[in-house]
Amino acid sequence: MKITRHEFLKTVALGGLTTTLASLGEISMLAQTKAAEQGKAVDFVALLGGEPAPMFEKGIGALGGIERFVKKGDRVTIKPNIGWDKTPELAGNTNPDLIVSLINACKDAGAKEIVVFDNTCDNWRMCYEHSGIEEAAKKAGAVVMPANEERYYREVKLPKGIALKSAMIHQAILDCDVWFNVPVLKNHGGAKMTIAMKNLMGIVWDRRAFHQKGLDQSIADIGTIEKPAALNIVDAYRIMKTNGPRGRNASDVELTKALFMSTDPVAVDTAATKFFGQFVNMPLDNVKYLPMGETHKLGTMNVGDLSQERFKF
Amino acid sequence: MQYKLLKLLRVVVAICVLLAFFAYFLGLEQLPDRISPIMSKISAKTDLVERGTDWFATHAHWLAKIQFVPSLLAGAFIVFGTLVALTILFGRVYCSVVCPLGIFQDVVAWFGRLVARFTPRGKDAQGNKIKRPKTWKNYSYRKNPIVWRVAFLIIALATIPLGLFFLGLLEPYGVFGRIVVNIFKPGYLAINNELYSHLNEHDPTSGYSFFYISIRPESCGALVVGILSFIALIVFAGRWGRLYCNSVCPVGTVLGALSRFSIFRVRINQERCIKCGMCAKACKSSCIDVANKKIDASRCVVCFDCFSRCKKGALSYAPCAGKTNQIEEGANESGTARNALDDATRREKEKIQKEVQTFDRSKRQFITLSLLATTSALAAAAIGDDDQDEKKPLELTPKDGEETKPEDYGLTPFKREYMISPPGSISHKRFTQRCVGCHLCVSKCPQRILKPSGFEFNAQYFMQPRVDFEHGFCNFDCTVCGEVCPAGAILPLTMDEKHLVQMGHVVFIKENCIVYAQDTSCGACSEHCPTQAIHMVPYKDNLTIPETTEELCVGCGGCEYICPARPFRAVYIEGNPQHKEATPVEVGETKEVENVDFGF
Numbered sequence: 001m002k003i004t005r006h007e008f009l010k011t012v013a014l015g016g017l018t019t020t021l022a023s024l025g026e027i028s029m030l031a032q033t034k035a036a037e038q039g040k041a042v043d044f045v046a047l048l049g050g051e052p053a054p055m056f057e058k059g060i061g062a063l064g065g066i067e068r069f070v071k072k073g074d075r076v077t078i079k080p081n082i083g084w085d086k087t088p089e090l091a092g093n094t095n096p097d098l099i100v101s102l103i104n105a106c107k108d109a110g111a112k113e114i115v116v117f118d119n120t121c122d123n124w125r126m127c128y129e130h131s132g133i134e135e136a137a138k139k140a141g142a143v144v145m146p147a148n149e150e151r152y153y154r155e156v157k158l159p160k161g162i163a164l165k166s167a168m169i170h171q172a173i174l175d176c177d178v179w180f181n182v183p184v185l186k187n188h189g190g191a192k193m194t195i196a197m198k199n200l201m202g203i204v205w206d207r208r209a210f211h212q213k214g215l216d217q218s219i220a221d222i223g224t225i226e227k228p229a230a231l232n233i234v235d236a237y238r239i240m241k242t243n244g245p246r247g248r249n250a251s252d253v254e255l256t257k258a259l260f261m262s263t264d265p266v267a268v269d270t271a272a273t274k275f276f277g278q279f280v281n282m283p284l285d286n287v288k289y290l291p292m293g294e295t296h297k298l299g300t301m302n303v304g305d306l307s308q309e310r311f312k313f
Numbered sequence: 314m315q316y317k318l319l320k321l322l323r324v325v326v327a328i329c330v331l332l333a334f335f336a337y338f339l340g341l342e343q344l345p346d347r348i349s350p351i352m353s354k355i356s357a358k359t360d361l362v363e364r365g366t367d368w369f370a371t372h373a374h375w376l377a378k379i380q381f382v383p384s385l386l387a388g389a390f391i392v393f394g395t396l397v398a399l400t401i402l403f404g405r406v407y408c409s410v411v412c413p414l415g416i417f418q419d420v421v422a423w424f425g426r427l428v429a430r431f432t433p434r435g436k437d438a439q440g441n442k443i444k445r446p447k448t449w450k451n452y453s454y455r456k457n458p459i460v461w462r463v464a465f466l467i468i469a470l471a472t473i474p475l476g477l478f479f480l481g482l483l484e485p486y487g488v489f490g491r492i493v494v495n496i497f498k499p500g501y502l503a504i505n506n507e508l509y510s511h512l513n514e515h516d517p518t519s520g521y522s523f524f525y526i527s528i529r530p531e532s533c534g535a536l537v538v539g540i541l542s543f544i545a546l547i548v549f550a551g552r553w554g555r556l557y558c559n560s561v562c563p564v565g566t567v568l569g570a571l572s573r574f575s576i577f578r579v580r581i582n583q584e585r586c587i588k589c590g591m592c593a594k595a596c597k598s599s600c601i602d603v604a605n606k607k608i609d610a611s612r613c614v615v616c617f618d619c620f621s622r623c624k625k626g627a628l629s630y631a632p633c634a635g636k637t638n639q640i641e642e643g644a645n646e647s648g649t650a651r652n653a654l655d656d657a658t659r660r661e662k663e664k665i666q667k668e669v670q671t672f673d674r675s676k677r678q679f680i681t682l683s684l685l686a687t688t689s690a691l692a693a694a695a696i697g698d699d700d701q702d703e704k705k706p707l708e709l710t711p712k713d714g715e716e717t718k719p720e721d722y723g724l725t726p727f728k729r730e731y732m733i734s735p736p737g738s739i740s741h742k743r744f745t746q747r748c749v750g751c752h753l754c755v756s757k758c759p760q761r762i763l764k765p766s767g768f769e770f771n772a773q774y775f776m777q778p779r780v781d782f783e784h785g786f787c788n789f790d791c792t793v794c795g796e797v798c799p800a801g802a803i804l805p806l807t808m809d810e811k812h813l814v815q816m817g818h819v820v821f822i823k824e825n826c827i828v829y830a831q832d833t834s835c836g837a838c839s840e841h842c843p844t845q846a847i848h849m850v851p852y853k854d855n856l857t858i859p860e861t862t863e864e865l866c867v868g869c870g871g872c873e874y875i876c877p878a879r880p881f882r883a884v885y886i887e888g889n890p891q892h893k894e895a896t897p898v899e900v901g902e903t904k905e906v907e908n909v910d911f912g913f
Contacts, residue, residue: 048911085790121841145521149526190835190840211875215835217833238903250901251901258909258911270913276912
């Protein structure tokens with residue numbers, strides 16, 4: 001049984017869901033900790049146990065609907081992680097189903113154009129193709145843009161940056177009205193975790209500069225760009241628990257069926273790291289860019305401070 | 314009349330082959346993907362075009378695989394045997410319609426003659442006679458440069474133990490490939506980028522069907538060689554037609570030796586010929602000796618250009634002299650006595666010719682043997698030298714006193730001892746004896762990491778591609794170079810085989826690493842490593858530092874490419890002169906977790 005956002009909101013308004021678990025077909029809902037009022041949009045949503053598309057629809061509903069982020073006629077950019085020449089099963093890249101759900105939502109909201117891109121690590125043609133994202137996104141009506149040449153990038157100053165004072169940023173980010181950061185949850189050899197904040201390395205041309213100037217601080221610094229992502233959507237349907245961010249084979253991957261969405265990149269990364277820590281030991285202290293992001297006022301590591309909802313399918 | 318048809322057939326096939334070659338070497342088979350969004354706006358019948366180009370994309374590799382030298386090197390004996398049989402049957406048809414450089418020369422020669430045709434005659438304004446490029450308009454008979462031909466062939470063959478340095482430089486397929494990849498491809502990319510900027514750059518709805526591809530020379534050496542070959546091609550072919558084919562080209566020499574005895578060949582009817590010399594003027598091979606009414610079959614590439622010039626019907630392309638003469642004699646009014654006399658003289662002539670030929674042949678054998686002996690001795694000596702310097706120590710200057718840690722990093726120099734040959738090449742020695750340097754793999758490599766060698770490592774690798782990580786690294790799940798190589802220099806690998814080929818191995822220089830020097834996290838190398846041959850291990854303050862497991866390494870160069878340390882990187886790939894087998898990574902399955910919770 002599929003539930004639309006409207007049905008869902010209506011149900012929420014009707015029932016006292018904060019204290020009881022209401023069964024709606026196959027969906028059961030947990031009490032949310034800090035949603036101030038019922039039916040009011042929250043800033044953090046965690047979803048568990050579903051397929052990417054229904055989880056996204058549920059989540060975006062709780063956040064106040066796509067209309068909260070996309071106005072009619074907007075130029076929208078979606079930045080998934082398409083870093084590696086890997087098939088979706090190997091969790092190297094964001095799940096294409098999730099990208100399609102997001103594109104469809106943006107179209108429904110009346111977006112004028114939707115651009116999808118990533119500055120890949122492996123050969124960009126192979127990444128775009130084998131990730132399944134190019135084909136799915138094109139079919140859904142988005143424009144898939146290359147990001148493999150310097151000419152697509154423009155220099156932007158980062159006045160608040162500590163290590164990274166400026167960066168070449170992809171024009172799809174600079175020219176859009178609103179953009180979505182859609183990473184996949186993975187372990188990372190250098191930065192320990194790659195989630196939402198780390199995903200911004202893919203909007204930058206010279207990723208080597210990050211490593212040269214100090215990886216953790218640069219990850220935090222790039223978050224200070226003038227136009228941060230309107231929403232961070234962390235795909236944890238499959239996670240890469242070891243040998244990330246590239247992974248060697250299917251044994252690095254775990255099917256966890258989760259999705260985290262928040263306007264706060266630090267919070268969503270903190271939550272995702274804690275979620276990840278259930279499978280592989282990953283103390284928050286190891287992820288050094290999180291407190292750095294907090295210092296930059298990009299968000300909070302105290303997830304409980306945000307208004308939020310949690311859903312279990 | 315039938316000769317006109319034959320010539321038409323020759324020209325049509327040749328032009329199709331040449332165009333297909335250009336399309337294949339430039340990568341035009343990808344074009345329909347790019348133009349289909351535009352075409353679908355214009356017409357609905359893009360289906361047929363797509364199917365055609367799909368067919369081309371899957372079959373075009375045969376163009377390179379039916380070439381003479383590559384098929385021999387690859388041990389494709391069916392192809393090679395067919396080419397030999399074709400030559401014995403019909404003469405040097407290969408040179409006219411299969412060899413891309415041969416066809417390319419014909420095109421250049423045709424343009425050269427066109428220029429001559431449109432140069433004005435007579436006198437200019439000052440009353441001086443206008444100098445017309447005479448040789449461009451008419452060819453004339455030249456003696457068979459047999460010494461040159463044999464000398465080049467022997468040099469090419471005798472130096473094979475050294476590597477294909479000479480054969481590769483002289484052999485037509487390689488020459489053609491280098492010209493197209495190093496000169497025409499940048500031009501094609503410039504057109505592509507122009508199309509991109511007009512069609513896509515300012516109109517995102519166009520779907521970025523064209524995308525910008527930066528233009529850079531594959532290597533300086535290759536650019537120079539390409540330009541020089543192209544200039545030589547224009548000068549040689551423009552002025553002297555097929556001079557290269559009949560004096561330098563080792564394939565031309567070998568096929569020429571066969572076509573001497575070919576069954577079908579162009580012949581002159583001794584009675585009909587009036588020695589007007591028109592045919593010789595049209596002969597781009599300069600092989601028609603009008604004075605003696607003879608055609609040097611070893612140089613004739615059966616182009617049929619001479620036929621239309623002969624007004625007396627004295628030329629024929631037939632299985633054997635006797636038969637044609639009989640047919641033609643039927644039309645002749647001469648009596649049988651005269652024929653008998655002619656036959657007698659002809660037989661005598663043939664006897665003399667045969668003697669000359671056998672003399673020629675024995676002389677050639679002598680030259681062959683002596684040259685072969687000296688050159689192979691030289692080759693052996695050179696290989697011996699090679700073996701000697703096989704085990705030189707790595708030029709690393711390890712910093713003593715590790716406590717005095719430098720603030721700067723990337724200062725410890727290193728020098729790569731061995732080049733890195735492409736995956737599937739098995740060993741440097743094998744590779745260098747098989748690759749003719751056509752640069753097809755250079756053009757097709759999606760990562761553009763195959764770079765034609767100059768003299769960086771060893772002169773014997775000249776023009777043969779090596780793997781270079783300056784602009785990229787070898788994509789783990791890619792086997793393109795082996796699929797396209799026509800000579801078997803890079804053998805085709807399955808994905809599983811490719812994953813275990815170690816073309817080089819990782820070397821980590823701790824003093825150059827930013828983690829060590831500045832106590833900051835990095836891990837770019839490990840991030841790119843497909844097998845975790847370089848992985849991060851706990852260091853201090855929750856930091857991790859790279860550690861290598863050499864036997865897992867495939868030498869893809871992801872680590873070297875991305876390492877941020879400069880001027881010297883902290884990690885690089887040392888080539889394996891003999892490729893090794895990497896230890897396979899343990900493969901497991903994805904687990905689905907049960908009863909999972911949020912964890913926060």
